[in-house]
Amino acid sequence: MGVSDVPRKMFSMNKRLLGESISSLRKNSKVTFGALAYLSTIFLSFVILMTFPLQSRLIGYADPLLPPSHEHPLGTDILGREIIVLLAESIINSTVIGIIAAIIGTLAGSLIGFIGGYYGGKIDYILRLFTDVFLSVPSLLFLVLISSLVRTVTIVQMGLLIALFAWSWPARQVRAQALSLKEREFIYLSELSGEGKLEIVFREMMPHMVPWMTANFVNAFISAILTEAGLSILGLGPQTEMTLGILLWWPLNNAAIYRGIWWWWAPPIIALICLFFTLYIVQLGITEIINPRSRVI
Amino acid sequence: MRNVSKTFASGFLFKKRIVAVDKVSFGIPGGKPIVFVLAGESGSGKSTIAKIILRFIKPDEGEIFYRGRNILSFNSKELFLYRKEVQAVFQDPYSALNSIYPVDHILSITAKKMRVDQNRDIDDVIDEALISVGLRPEEVRGKYPYQLSGGQRQRILLARALIPRPRLIVADEPVSMLDASLRAEILNLMIDLKNKHGASFLYITHDLSTASYVGDLMAILYRGTLVEIGTVDDIINDPLHPYTQLLMISIPIPDPSKRWQERIATPEFSAFRGLVSGCKFYERCPLRREDCRKAPPSLRKVGGRYVACYLY
Amino acid sequence: MSVLLKIEKLTVAYESGAQRIFAVNNVDLEIFQGEIFGLAGESACGKTTLANSILRLIKPPGKILSGKVIFDGVDLLSLRDTELQKIRWEKIAYIPQASMNALNPVLKVYDQIADVVKAHKKGISQEELRKRTEELFMSVGLSPEVLKMYPHELSGGMRQRVIIAMSLILNPILLIADEPTTALDVVVQRGIVQLLKEINKKFGVTILLITHDMAVHAQIVDRMAIMYAGKIVEVGPVREIYEKPLHPYTQLLIASIPRAGEKKRLAGIQGLPPDLRNPPPGCKFHPRCPLKMKERCETEEPLIMQITDKRGVACHLYNR
Numbered sequence: 001m002g003v004s005d006v007p008r009k010m011f012s013m014n015k016r017l018l019g020e021s022i023s024s025l026r027k028n029s030k031v032t033f034g035a036l037a038y039l040s041t042i043f044l045s046f047v048i049l050m051t052f053p054l055q056s057r058l059i060g061y062a063d064p065l066l067p068p069s070h071e072h073p074l075g076t077d078i079l080g081r082e083i084i085v086l087l088a089e090s091i092i093n094s095t096v097i098g099i100i101a102a103i104i105g106t107l108a109g110s111l112i113g114f115i116g117g118y119y120g121g122k123i124d125y126i127l128r129l130f131t132d133v134f135l136s137v138p139s140l141l142f143l144v145l146i147s148s149l150v151r152t153v154t155i156v157q158m159g160l161l162i163a164l165f166a167w168s169w170p171a172r173q174v175r176a177q178a179l180s181l182k183e184r185e186f187i188y189l190s191e192l193s194g195e196g197k198l199e200i201v202f203r204e205m206m207p208h209m210v211p212w213m214t215a216n217f218v219n220a221f222i223s224a225i226l227t228e229a230g231l232s233i234l235g236l237g238p239q240t241e242m243t244l245g246i247l248l249w250w251p252l253n254n255a256a257i258y259r260g261i262w263w264w265w266a267p268p269i270i271a272l273i274c275l276f277f278t279l280y281i282v283q284l285g286i287t288e289i290i291n292p293r294s295r296v297i
Numbered sequence: 298m299r300n301v302s303k304t305f306a307s308g309f310l311f312k313k314r315i316v317a318v319d320k321v322s323f324g325i326p327g328g329k330p331i332v333f334v335l336a337g338e339s340g341s342g343k344s345t346i347a348k349i350i351l352r353f354i355k356p357d358e359g360e361i362f363y364r365g366r367n368i369l370s371f372n373s374k375e376l377f378l379y380r381k382e383v384q385a386v387f388q389d390p391y392s393a394l395n396s397i398y399p400v401d402h403i404l405s406i407t408a409k410k411m412r413v414d415q416n417r418d419i420d421d422v423i424d425e426a427l428i429s430v431g432l433r434p435e436e437v438r439g440k441y442p443y444q445l446s447g448g449q450r451q452r453i454l455l456a457r458a459l460i461p462r463p464r465l466i467v468a469d470e471p472v473s474m475l476d477a478s479l480r481a482e483i484l485n486l487m488i489d490l491k492n493k494h495g496a497s498f499l500y501i502t503h504d505l506s507t508a509s510y511v512g513d514l515m516a517i518l519y520r521g522t523l524v525e526i527g528t529v530d531d532i533i534n535d536p537l538h539p540y541t542q543l544l545m546i547s548i549p550i551p552d553p554s555k556r557w558q559e560r561i562a563t564p565e566f567s568a569f570r571g572l573v574s575g576c577k578f579y580e581r582c583p584l585r586r587e588d589c590r591k592a593p594p595s596l597r598k599v600g601g602r603y604v605a606c607y608l609y
Numbered sequence: 610m611s612v613l614l615k616i617e618k619l620t621v622a623y624e625s626g627a628q629r630i631f632a633v634n635n636v637d638l639e640i641f642q643g644e645i646f647g648l649a650g651e652s653a654c655g656k657t658t659l660a661n662s663i664l665r666l667i668k669p670p671g672k673i674l675s676g677k678v679i680f681d682g683v684d685l686l687s688l689r690d691t692e693l694q695k696i697r698w699e700k701i702a703y704i705p706q707a708s709m710n711a712l713n714p715v716l717k718v719y720d721q722i723a724d725v726v727k728a729h730k731k732g733i734s735q736e737e738l739r740k741r742t743e744e745l746f747m748s749v750g751l752s753p754e755v756l757k758m759y760p761h762e763l764s765g766g767m768r769q770r771v772i773i774a775m776s777l778i779l780n781p782i783l784l785i786a787d788e789p790t791t792a793l794d795v796v797v798q799r800g801i802v803q804l805l806k807e808i809n810k811k812f813g814v815t816i817l818l819i820t821h822d823m824a825v826h827a828q829i830v831d832r833m834a835i836m837y838a839g840k841i842v843e844v845g846p847v848r849e850i851y852e853k854p855l856h857p858y859t860q861l862l863i864a865s866i867p868r869a870g871e872k873k874r875l876a877g878i879q880g881l882p883p884d885l886r887n888p889p890p891g892c893k894f895h896p897r898c899p900l901k902m903k904e905r906c907e908t909e910e911p912l913i914m915q916i917t918d919k920r921g922v923a924c925h926l927y928n929r
Contacts, residue, residue: 017397185393186403188353192385193403193457194377194410207397338794339765446881447652476651477823481865482877503794506824510867510875533870547799549824551866553848556828557799 017207030285037278041271042095045088056082057089057242068263075263078254086242087267091275093155094225094244100159101224105166106217110209113171117178118201124175131171139165140230147236158231158238162224170216177212181205211290218286222279229272244268244275318342318349318356319521319577322596325465325499325514327364330491332498334508334529336544337518343501346518347469350499351385352376381411384458388470390450394442400453401438404460411461426456429494430486448479455486459494466490469501484511505548509533517541520577522593527602537604539582576607584608610641613783613815614663619676621655621662630885632658632671634839637913640783640817645809647830647847648819649862653882655839656819657706660787662686664697680783699729702776704786709768712760719756722775729779742778748811749774749804766797773804777814784808785817790825802829823866827851832919835859838883838893841913845920855922857900892925900926 025031055061059079066076074083116127143161147153153161181187182205190200225244231237232245233252251257251265321342325333337343348354350361352368360367368379387393394400401423408422424434430452442450451471458466468487472480488511490496502508508515512529517538525538536542546557575590576582582589589607596603621633633655640646648656661667663678665686678685680701685693697703705711713721722742726733743753749770760768769789776784786805790798806829808814818830826833826847834844835858843856854860861878880897883889889896895906905925913923 185387185389186395188351189385189387189393189403189454189457190395190406191353192351192380193407194380195406204395338796448881477821478651478862478865478878480877481867481875484867485875485877505795506867506869509869510872543796545869547796548869549795549799549802549822549828551824551827551851551863551868553827553851557803 021210024289025286028285028289030281030288032285034278034280034282034285038275038282041091041275041278045091048084048088049092052082052085056085065261065264074267077250077264083263083267086247087271090242090244090247090268091271093238093241094228094275096155097159097162097228097243098221098224100156101162101166101227102217102220104160104163105220105224106170106213108163109167109170109216110174110213112167113174113176114178114209116171117175118182127171128175131168131175134165134168135172137165140227143227143231144234144236147231152240153238155238155241155243158228158243159224162227166220166224170213170220173212173216174209177209178205181208211286215283215286215290218279218283222276222283225272225275225279244272248272318345320359321346321518321521321523322359323516323523323526325497327464327497330495330497331513332487332491332500332511334512334515335499335501335518336503336505336508336515338503340520341503341518342521343518344469347385347467347499347501350467351383352379381461382464383467384461384463384465385467385469386451386454386458386471389474390447390454391442391474393454394450396442399439399441400445400450404453404457407457407460413462422460423456426460427453429459429490430456431482432456447475448482451475451479451483452486455483455490459490459496462494463496465497465499467499467501470503471500472507473502473504480507487511505533505544517544522577522605523596523603524578524605525602526596531600531602537599537602537609538578538606539584539608540578543581576605610643612639613642613680614638614640614817615677615679616659616663617677617679619659619662619678620674621658621667621671622674623671625670628886631839631888632885633662636676636836636839636841638834638841638844640815641832642782643809643813643815644831645805645816645818645829647826647833648817648836649821649823649826649833650836651821651862651882653885654836656836657787659836660703660705660785660817660819663785664701664703665693666703695729698725698776698781699779700781701783701785702779702781704772704776704784704789706788707792708772709765709792712768712771714760716759717756718758718760718763718771722756722778725775726778742774745774745778749777749808750800764797765793766800769793769797769801770804773801773808777808777812780812781814783815783817785819787819788821789818790820790822798825805829823862835862838885838888840893840923841921842894842923843921844913845917849920855916855920855927856924857898857926858894861899892923902926 059081061082062072062076062080064076064078064080066072068075072082072084074087077083077086112127112131116124116131143165146164147161150157187200187204190204195203228237228243229245229248232243233248235249235253237243237245237249239246247268248265251261256262256264319342325331335343335346345354349356352371355369360369362368363379363383371379394403404423404426405419408419408426412419412422423438427434427437432449432452437445437449437453445453455471471487472483475483484507487498487500491498498511500508500511509529514527515529515532516526517524517532517540519540525532525536525541532541533545536545576585576593579585579589586607594605594607596605597609599609616636616638619633619636620631623630623632636655636659648659650656658667658671662673663685665673667673673686676686680696685696688696712718716724719742723738726738742756746753746755751767751770751774755763755767755771760771763771773786773789789805790801793801802825805816805818809816818826820826830847832845833847833850834841835850835856836842837858843850843854843859850859851863854863858878861876864876865878867875878897883893883896889907891905891907891909892898892901892911895901898906901907902925909925911923911925911928913921914928915921916927
């Protein structure tokens with residue numbers, strides 16, 4: 001009955017639960033549709049990257065500002081780069097940033113929220129204060145401030161930066177969950193049945209929190225992509241790489257709209273909208289699953 | 298060959314700006330298994346006492362002795378052994394089971410950790426427990442809580458409580474959320490388990506009718522203070538404390554030929570409760586006197602029981 | 610005594626997907642003017658659904674499939690919404706389950722009552738409203754001070770009295786109370802039960818009391834009906850039902866009530882209530898009935914028969 005037992009038991013119990021959760025996710029039409037749509041976009045991006053020659057993303061590959069044609073499906077930008085290739089690259093990069101920010105934000109936030117809610121007392125007070133500060137501060141402004149101080153950022157650094165503010169909402173949610181779960185009768189009963197504290201947390205409480213953590217993850221993902229776009233449009237993004245925001249920065253800074261160079265500014269915007277919507281649909285689906293689940297029939 | 302199991306609680310004062318339990322002392326005798334009833338209305342502190350006995354809450358003052366040892370001083374190993382001997386069943390069979398697991402989950406855990414004979418197969422232990430509460434294992438194993446009825450769930454909780462062969466089962470309003478016809482069955486089950494398994498029950502309730510049906514000894518709580526302790530028969534037939542008397546006449550008798558005749562005054566007081574000097578029942582007591590206000594009466598022996606009232 | 614409310618062949622079902630659950634199944638009921646009528650039965654027997662359908666408060670997935678609710682000569686189920694609004698609260702008042710917890714926590718008690726009155730009688734003056742409310746509060750045993758308080762400052766019993774006062778403010782003829790005493794302590798419960806009796810005597814309000822607590826029924830109702838699985842199985846004067854229950858379910862139900870001071874072994878009812886998604890054929894009670902007659906009870910659904918002019922039972926034992 002030692003601590004080493006816990007991971008093994010937790011694994012076997014949760015494998016079954018994992019299987020059940022995945023199947024309930026798959027059954028929900030919104031989740032599958034949204035997820036498939038998003039994944040196909042990624043897949044498509046990879047395909048594009050592989051079909052087009054490597055040089056097409058380099059400066060001077062072709063003539064600048066060519067409108068869409070057979071040869072250049074989305075035309076070229078001011079530096080003569082193949083826009084469709086840049087688009088594919090940026091979709092992938094933005095996704096990476098989103099994932100990094102969402103994973104770190106959700107995990108860190110959940111941990112902080114849980115510790116506060118579970119232990120209560122002074123620890124909770126301090127953590128809650130911390131969380132509330134980050135929650136109420138205008139994150140975009142601070143991110144602008146921070147990124148303007150840093151010279152160059154990589155994709156990963158961008159993800160970490162956004163994670164800095166992405167954790168506070170999950171923290172609050174998970175804290176509320178932990179608080180309410182802690183007092184539930186089945187938790188008391190588990191203690192009476194001899195379960196140790198750690199076992200109770202992972203075996204009894206965790207499965208209740210996972211649905212919310214998943215919803216938080218998707219939320220953070222969407223928010224991260226949009227935040228990155230916002231920062232990059234302002235010129236504060238990872239300039240050396242290509243992300244959707246950076247892809248938008250170029251046309252905006254070259255008066256593309258005024259000049260009617262629609263193939264330059266339209267693709268990233270449409271891509272952003274599409275990605276947003278697919279993820280939003282996934283989020284709707286997850287919310288659907290959570291609600292009837294917690295209200296057991 | 299029965300070991301004397303004695304649970305003796307003495308003197309708590311539990312302050313959270315509202316005094317939930319005020320210097321309560323009582324003892325559940327060991328020897329023969331009995332059903333000890335802790336009766337009181339909502340807010341009387343009875344659930345708090347249950348949680349204290351189960352070591353979920355720490356009292357601000359006082360000690361609880363189980364078989365002569367103070368449970369508040371237990372280390373984790375002793376606490377584990379204590380939990381084996383003192384189990385519980387709660388009021389709400391719906392929230393007492395983790396909805397994401399089938400009911401086997403909590404039964405297996407209890408069996409794995411607390412079964413008396415470590416050599417026995419876990420499934421056997423579980424099946425045996427289920428049968429002893431009147432359930433057929435094949436009907437309930439593998440099912441999720443929502444697939445079972447309230448009565449079945451409550452029986453499963455009883456089965457779980459029996460697995461460690463406890464000496465004392467704290468049952469906090471185990472039947473108040475069940476239908477009338479089910480109540481009788483669960484109450485009968487409690488009596489049978491007491492006789493067959495030798496487990497004593499601490500039956501906590503506000504319903505004096507069920508209390509009188511299953512109880513042997515009874516203690517009445519009023520706003521955190523014990524007002525009367527004695528055998529169930531004595532108290533029901535001859536209530537001494539004015540509050541007990543009030544309770545007894547308020548019980549609706551399921552017989553239309555025995556309707557309440559007089560109108561009793563039931564002055565309501567608001568939910569706010571400050572600290573009160575003197576007897577807590579003063580406001581509502583029809584037999585009150587001036588000296589009742591000065592200091593709270595202590596429990597005094599009257600015949601075979603204890604009453605906290607200046608009348609005696 | 611004249612009939613105040615007559616329910617005819619009422620059927621209410623809940624539909625989810627392909628399944629249809631008959632919560633109220635072809636129910637006939639009569640309530641006389643001036644009486645206290647009790648509707649008893651255990652959980653999921655349909656009594657709350659029945660109460661809700663009287664005032665057409667059934668929402669999807671529930672649906673009133675057929676039947677009539679005749680009140681004062683008019684079928685309530687056929688009225689338009691605007692007409693029904695005039696009946697609700699003004700003629701028929703309804704206290705749903707746990708309504709004492711549904712009081713608005715941010716409004717003072719007086720304001721909440723004023724809201725109700727203003728919604729129905731727009732022309733009433735402040736003075737008159739105040740006076741009426743204070744008088745009403747005193748007659749339900751509350752001091753007018755309570756009007757200035759917030760719900761959370763009141764005890765459960767006081768809140769229930771507030772709810773009862775609110776329901777009476779427009780002088781209804783019929784009061785439907787669903788489990789008015791369930792969450793209350795036994796002493797407070799007695800007070801509320803007494804209060805209901807007084808209202809009936811003093812103001813002549815007919816009361817439909819719905820509760821699973823058979824002891825409460827025994828204390829105040831005049832006539833009662835017992836429901837099981839959406840159907841009425843027995844109806845009649847309360848004394849006769851307790852002295853000589855006819856339907857096996859009623860017999861078992863009464864035998865399972867513990868009485869203080871009696872140690873006789875109580876009998877429960879074996880088996881479980883029927884799964885209404887897949888109800889048993891014939892009489893819905895037959896799987897648990899100790900007196901069932903094999904063939905008939907398993908295939909044929911018993912209808913309510915008038916045994917005497919006051920008593921009705923739905924059981925083949927009385928239907929040779």
